Amino acid sequence: MGIGLTEEHEELAASVRRLAERHAPRPVVRAAVADERAVGRDLEQAVRAATPAYWPELAGQGLLGLHLPEEHGGQGFTVLELAVAVEEMGRALVPGPYVPTVLASAVIAAAGAPGAERELLPGLAGGTLTGAVCPAAGLTGRRGDDGLVVDGAAGPVPGGLTADVVVAPVTVDDGGETWIVLRRGEFDAEPLNAVDAVRGAARVRARDAVVPAGRVLTGLTARDARALTAVILGAEACGVAAWAVETAASYARTREQFGGPxxxxxxxxxxxxxxxxxxxxxxxxxxxxxxxxxxxxQVPYATGVAAVVAPDAAVTCAQDCIQVHGGIGYTYEHDAHLYYRRALTIRAVLGRAADERASIAGLALAGETRERDLDLPPEAEPLRREIRERIAGLAALGERERIRELAAGGWVQPHLPRPWGRDASPLEQVIIHRELRAAAITGPYLGIGAWVAPSLAAYGTPEQRERFLPATLRGELVWCQLFSEPGAGSDLAGLRTRAERVDGGWRISGQKIWTSLAQHAQWGICLARTDPDAPRREGITYFLVDMATPGVEVRPLTDLTGAEVFNEVFLDEVFVPDALVVGPVNAGWRVARVTLTAERVNLSTGWQLGADVPRLLDLVRDLGLAGDPVVRDGLGGLVADAHVFALLGLRATLKRLSGVDAAATANVGKLVGMEHGQRVTEYGFGLLGAEGALTGPPGAGPRAEWTRLLLASRAMTIGGGTTEVNLNVIAERLLGLPRDPEPGR
Incomplete structure (x- = not known):
């Protein structure tokens, strides 16, 4: 999916994609490329020649006025629909002034100047006018009897050579700033040697041009113009990044070196x-x-984050696309440099990201956050009322009785099948979570039991489910996970623990490691090899192990914080009856995948061993660094990252609600969240200076505790699958890159 998530947005994106494929194949894009060494008239002619022949079709399909009111010739949609279209145009690098024109019309519409709207918007929506926006100051104006008399030069203006109208800021002689719309004839466009070899750029020069009052956009602020620019150019940046990702992955799948792709x-x-x-x-x-x-x-907050994140993503992806292609990617003949140039131009036009990061930091330090929640469809209202009534009854109970009823009613893990869950649809799960939170009801802490329950519900026998699931869902059983081994951590299929068939069950021998809370656990889920001759992922069986069984020895491991959370577990001829085998013998890998999926979903929803942004904000205030511009730069970037991490979770939920399988995105969420937590913690530690040489126990205060948080955070990108393994999963499952041949297969 692209920027949009609804079916309507998908259909719009597909329609624009088809148009781009018809009208902007590679020869057309190449024909529009201006010779970078040309100057003056040659460059101007080259860029003017790029005006697309398909412009009337854009207007006919309403793509020039998606975001404009119907009374001005538009389609009556919003800038979100426009962003969906712009992403696809950016992906195809469609020549012509589409993005400059829709940006200009969006800015004019936002100004609410009736004269400019009536005079210009119908032409911009209908394709008879093209437009551009000047991002930089340079024009000056003095007030005259007939309007504003404008003089000076400003630029670069992307798409300015072909623009019939240019929206630009003007410094007025009374010291203020306003925005105006210049029409061709009131300005000259001087060609510049632009980085963007497809779109080009110009310097706009006015000489005592009289701009009538109807085209002086007194209702527009610089912040308004920047917000729209961040959205529209940000959407184009997404298109550039999408092309780079798809092109690099395709090349990596097919380019052979050293005997393979x-x-x-x-x-x-x-x-x-x-x-x-x-x-x-x-x-x-x-x-x-x-x-x-x-x-x-909260427009400044949200658009500031977009202005920080999207341009950098486009530049990074375009650079890496060149790197993946190697020498051919660096040549003029490959299209990668055209996208790289477009990405660099977008970032330049949006201005210094450091200024935006400082602004975001200021908002966060002032207490502003932007929490997003799902907008439920109207048809969900009856279900919401029913669930709210049920939860109100639970809220009236005492704590112990409430926990029993939460488990018995399927409220703890509602996605599980009845009677353990509620067999809840994604929509019902969202409503349950929201209503429980609104009622301030906290369910029992399940720990690793939250990962065990889905596997038992899916593969357990009726007797196993009755024995273990009720107590697990009440939080009465402490579980541990006996998966990892000294020689099989992320490479779980390489485990060596053996289970041998004996009368009435199995004898398990081997060593497990990194087992969280094994010293407190009553039960463990254990993977052991039951057929040593089978391929790596076959011949493995999933067992339930009573941790009090003779032959189980737990040795705590002291981690680098000084805590004892992890353990070594030695299994010496541990007897496990047949009744505690989950799923078919030798099919434990399938059962374990359910557990691992539950683990990674859990780790992608906010679990952290390090610090978070609210704690970092407290530290910055405590250290008296809230006004330091360098600190604000780094802080603003981390605030933006935290917001985007939350948005990724929200978008994954929306995908599930629309029926899209979002299981693979759990790896993305886990990786992004864990690395973000580490960066926040490392940044806070760096602010401490010499105080970072000290540490303290939990609750010792924001300074003394920070070093301990940093030490703990190193586990974040190891547990639940290392960063490196998760990157492999993302590349293979989401991008279709080939897997390495596994030994033993």
Whole structure:
């Protein structure tokens, strides 16, 4: 999916994609490329020749006026729909002034100047006018009897050579700033040697041009113009990044070196996976910014995040696309440099990201957050009322009775089949979660039991379910996970623990490691090899082990914080009866995948061993660094990252609600969240200076505790699958890159 998530947005994107494929194949894009060495008239002629022949079709399909009111010739949609279309045009690098024109019309419409709207918007929506926006100051104006007399030069203006109208800021002689619309004849467009070899750029020069009052946009502020620019150019940046990701992944799947496709090498996989992550972060930020502009809600916060995240994503992905292609990607003949140039131009036009990061930091330090929640469809209201009534009854109970009723009613893990859950649809799960939170009801802490329950519900026998699930869902059983081994951590299929058939069950022998809370656990889920001759992922069986069984020895491991959370577990001829085998013998890998999926979903929803942004904000205030511009730069970037991480979770939920399988995105969420937590913690530690040489126990205060948080955070990108393994999963499952041949297969 792209920026949009609804079926309507998917249909719009597909329609624009088909149009781009018809009218902007590679020869057309190449024909529009201006010779970078040309100057003056040659460059102007080259850029003017790029005006597309398909412009009337754009107007006929309403793509020039998607975001404009119907009374001005538009389609009556919003800038979110426009962003969906712009992403596809950016992906195809469609020549012509489409993006400059729709940006200009969006800015004019936002100004609410009736004269300019009536005079210009119908032409911009209907294709008889083209437009552009000047991002930089340079024009000056003095008030005259007939309007504003404008003089000076400003630029660069992307698409300015072909523009019939240019929207630009003007510094007025009374010291203020306003925005105006210049029409061709009131300005000259001087060609510039632009980085963007497809679109071009110009310097706009006015000489005592009289701009009538109807085209002086007194209702427009610089912040308004920047917000729309961040959304629309951010959407184009998403398109650039999408092309780069798809092109790099396709090349990695097919380009052969050293006896196979280069995509099987981990270095290439990781680069492509990180490109995809950057793309998804950019899409989430622009999606949110567009909705903020539509609603007029926290616009500086949301559009600031988009202006920080999206341009950098485009530049990073374009650079990495060149890197994946190697020498051919660096040549003029390959299209990668055209997208790289477009990405650099978008970032330049949006201005210094450091200024935006400082602004975001200021908002966060002032207490502003932007929490997003799902907008439920009207048809969900009866279900919401029913669930709210049931939960109100639970809220009236005492704590112990409430926990029993939560488990018995399927409220603890509602996605499980009845009677353990509620067999709840994604929509019902969202409503239950929301209503429980609104009623301040906290369910029992399940720990690793939250990962065990789905596997038991899916593969357990009726007797196993009756014995274990009720107590697990009440939080009465403490579980541990006996999966990892000294020689089989992330490479779980390499485990060596053996289970041998004996009368009435199995004898398990081996060593497990990194077993959280094994010293407190009553039960463990254990993987052991039951057929040593089978391929690696076959011949493994999933067992339930009573941790009090003779032969189980737990040895706590002290981690680098000084705590004892992890353990070594030695299994010496431990007897497990047949009744405690989950799923078919030798099919434990399938059962374990359910557990691992539940684990990664859990780890992608906010679990952290390090610090978070609210704690970092407290530290910055405590250290008296809230006004430091360098600190604000770094802080603003982390605030933006935290917001985007939350948006990724929200978008994954929306995908599930629309019926899209979002299981693979759990790896993306887990990786992004864990790395973000580490960066926040490392940044806070760096602010401490010499105080970072000290540490303290939990609750010792924001300074003394920070070093301990940093030490703990190192586990975040190891537990639940290392960063490197998760990057492999993302590359293979989401981008289709080939897997390395496994030994033993």
């Amino acid at each position: 280069i995509g099987r090498f981990q270095g290439v996989k990781h680069k492509c996976a990180r490109m995809l992550i950057e793309l998804e972060r950019a899409r989430a930020a622009v999606w949110d910014a567009a909705q903020a502009v539509v609603a007029g809600d």
